[in-house]
Amino acid sequence: MLKPLQEWICDCCGKIIPHADAGYVIWRHDADQRDFDFKIIHKFVCEPPNYPSSTPLTEFLGTKGSTYLLSFISLGKIKARGRYRNYCHVLDFDEFVDFYRRVQIPYYEEARTKFNNPVLLAEMEDASELHPYQEDVLKQIIERF
């Protein structure tokens, strides 16, 4: 079992990143500078070419990380004015929120490896949009599937 918010699964090699300092986050931009393809990887060891942006994984953790993550979605009350109102440079919200949960929600990283389980998907069919991603539910998913 992964230690929540201390260990991650590398998106390049599939092996465990044993602590936040060993991790990096990389992503790409489209022609309109919208960000996509966020990956958590081993620092130095697994860095693929053609990813123009990279930031230490530690920058995305805790309250500081939450603040950073939100800056991708909104410029906020101070900067979101005029043509920058509702300016967002995330290309794919589902992908970005998956990344957000990986670095902010305990047990999400391990539970998401089970998200294609057909029994789990059937059980969650009538669940609310919030239910599957709550910490206690994620922990149950890890234990049961």
Ligand SMILES: [Zn+2]
């Ligand atoms: Zn790796």
